[in-house]
Amino acid sequence: MNATRRAVIVGRGLPERGGISAFIHGLAAHQHSGWKFELVNLTSDENMGGGGTISRGNATRTLRDLRRVRQAGAAGDLVHIHSALAPAPTLIRAGLLARAARGAGCRVVVHAHGGKVVSWADGAWQRRLLGIALSNVDAVIAVSDGVAETLRNVLGDRVRHVPNGVNVERFTPPKTPPSAPQILYVGILTERKGVLDLVRASEHLADRGVSHEVLIAGGRPDEGDEEHQRILRAIADSTAPIRLLGAFGHDEMPQVYREAMIFCLPSWWEAMPLSVLEAMATGVPVVATDVGDIGRSLGDVAGRVAPLRDPASLADALEFYLSDPNARERAGRAGRQRAVEEFSIVSTHDEVIRCYEELYR
Numbered sequence: 001m002n003a004t005r006r007a008v009i010v011g012r013g014l015p016e017r018g019g020i021s022a023f024i025h026g027l028a029a030h031q032h033s034g035w036k037f038e039l040v041n042l043t044s045d046e047n048m049g050g051g052g053t054i055s056r057g058n059a060t061r062t063l064r065d066l067r068r069v070r071q072a073g074a075a076g077d078l079v080h081i082h083s084a085l086a087p088a089p090t091l092i093r094a095g096l097l098a099r100a101a102r103g104a105g106c107r108v109v110v111h112a113h114g115g116k117v118v119s120w121a122d123g124a125w126q127r128r129l130l131g132i133a134l135s136n137v138d139a140v141i142a143v144s145d146g147v148a149e150t151l152r153n154v155l156g157d158r159v160r161h162v163p164n165g166v167n168v169e170r171f172t173p174p175k176t177p178p179s180a181p182q183i184l185y186v187g188i189l190t191e192r193k194g195v196l197d198l199v200r201a202s203e204h205l206a207d208r209g210v211s212h213e214v215l216i217a218g219g220r221p222d223e224g225d226e227e228h229q230r231i232l233r234a235i236a237d238s239t240a241p242i243r244l245l246g247a248f249g250h251d252e253m254p255q256v257y258r259e260a261m262i263f264c265l266p267s268w269w270e271a272m273p274l275s276v277l278e279a280m281a282t283g284v285p286v287v288a289t290d291v292g293d294i295g296r297s298l299g300d301v302a303g304r305v306a307p308l309r310d311p312a313s314l315a316d317a318l319e320f321y322l323s324d325p326n327a328r329e330r331a332g333r334a335g336r337q338r339a340v341e342e343f344s345i346v347s348t349h350d351e352v353i354r355c356y357e358e359l360y361r
Contacts, residue, residue, distance in 0.1 A: 007356060008072045008106070009039045010097060011082030014250070016043040017219065018188065019164070019274040020113050022250050024082050026167065030349045035356065040065075040072050054089050062093050066100040073104030078356055084114025086121070088129060095133030102136045107359045110134060111141045115271035115292045118146045121154070130154045138359050141352065144271040144293040160355055163293070165348030166277035168340050173283030173332065174258040181212040181322050184260035184284070186253070186275045187267075189231040190221035194266030194289060196231065200311035201266070201318060202240035210319050214240060214264075217256055219247030257282035261328065262321050266306070266314055267291055276303075277343050280335030285328050287317045297343065302335035 011024045021043070028039040042065050073079050079101035083094040094110060101108045121127055131154050134140065140159045142148035148161040183202070187193045195216070202214045216235070220228040235242055248256055257263065263279035263286050270292035277297065279286050286303030288294045295305050304317040321328050 004034060004036050005077040005356075005360075006036050006038060006075065008069070008076040008079045008101070009037055009082070010042065010069055010072075010079060010101075011040075011111075012043040013039055013041040014043070017247055017249070020082050020084075022274055023111075023113070023164065025250065026345055027080075027349060027352065030353075032349075032353055035353060038072060038076065040068055058089070058093075062096060066096055069097050070100045070104045073101045073106040076104070076106055078109065078359070079104070079106045080109045080111060080352075080356075082111045082113060084116060085110075085112045085130075086114060086117040088120075088126070091117075091129060091133050095136075098134065098137050107138045108136060109139045109141060109355065109359075110137050111143075112147050112151060113143055113271060115144065115147060115269040118150045118292075119269060121150050127154050139355055141355060142271075145296070146292060147271050160351075162348060162351040162355065163343060164272040164274055164277060165343050165345035166274065166281045166339055167345045168281045171254050171257065171278050171281035171339075173336055177283075177329070177332075178259055178261050180261065182260055183212055183214045183262045183264050183287075183318060183322075184217065184257065184279075185214065185264055186217045186256070186278075187265065188218050188221040189216070190223055190227050191231065192268045193218075193221075194268060194309070196234055197266045197309055197311050197314060198264055199235060199238050199240050199242065201264075201314040202242060203238060204312055204315035205319060205322075206240060208315075208319070210322055212241065212318070212322055214242045215245055215260065216242060217245040217248055253278065254282065257284055260284050262287060262318060263303075264288065264314070264318065265294070268308060270294060272297065277339055280343070281339035283332035283336045285321045285331035286335065287314065287321065289314075297338070299334070299338060302331055302338055 009024050009028045013021050013024050028037045081097050085091050098108045141162045143164045148159055151159045205212055263284045265288040272293040276286055289308050290305035306314045306317045
């Protein structure tokens with residue numbers, strides 16, 4: 001490629017917290033001789049919850065964002081839209097953004113980050129809607145095997161599997177391993193992330209006399225303040241040793257991981273969560289539910305997976321690492337090695353650029 005092309009990155013970026021914003025922030029800052037990047041950041045002060053629902057506020061924001069994408073696309077060559085693609089309102093919104101980009105004369109790539117689409121797209125009308133919404137898309141990038149398979153069943157060979165990646169230069173192990181038996185959770189405070197399952201697992205550990213503390217780093221979910229307050233009340237009512245850290249910015253997260261003995265993500269669904277890769281890169285053993293590509297990411301030695309929505313089994317896996325420093329050391333070292341060798345963000349960005357360039361051959 002001789003001329004430099006312009007890629008417009010579309011999604012909820014900083015100060016939004018979470019995997020999608022972290023990914024698009026890194027991609028927009030990526031340096032490549034053949035491409036120049038522009039970010040259309042869909043995060044605003046009006047993003048106050050209710051994501052994935054039909055409301056007047058969401059409709060107003062969507063109309064505004066369609067104009068922004070079309071305007072940015074008029075000066076670009078390719079528009080890259082980042083979305084969870086489920087439930088239906090989220091998919092429809094992604095499809096409308098894609099049509100706005102196509103109307104501006106751009107090639108269009110949609111990046112599917114969420115794992116919910118796997119279970120959501122199990123009916124005939126959902127699959128039909130998926131095909132209609134993404135009919136104008138040139139390529140779809142899926143971050144996990146399961147998401148890729150689900151989307152290929154509808155969209156065919158336009159789907160490409162590109163695993164998530166982590167910045168292994170930023171997320172590095174501490175010089176001295178932490179000695180306090182602290183279990184770290186990173187994510188929004190919502191039931192679907194398994195936060196209350198972790199609370200119950202902590203209660204099991206306390207009943208067994210296992211010394212530990214659960215650190216929860218996260219804030220308000222897309223569902224809004226009502227869900228957030230419900231989770232906070234449940235934590236306050238629990239006897240588990242839990243400390244709420246609040247939400248952190250992306251730049252603060254490496255140090256948050258370095259202070260943890262174990263990382264735990266008991267989600268009900270995922271694709272390939274960045275938090276797991278960040279913990280691995282920091283040399284922290286991972287205990288998580290066996291959803292999405294988490295098990296494949298961990299392999300046999302970087303952590304343990306537990307059954308979905310099973311606090312007792314989650315407690316067993318956590319106790320294994322809390323009670324065995326040698327197992328923690330082996331898992332942490334293996335996780336760091338896997339992150340460096342298989343999940344570097346540099347490789348992920350290169351695969352994304354390769355996907356772009358294939359659209360011009």
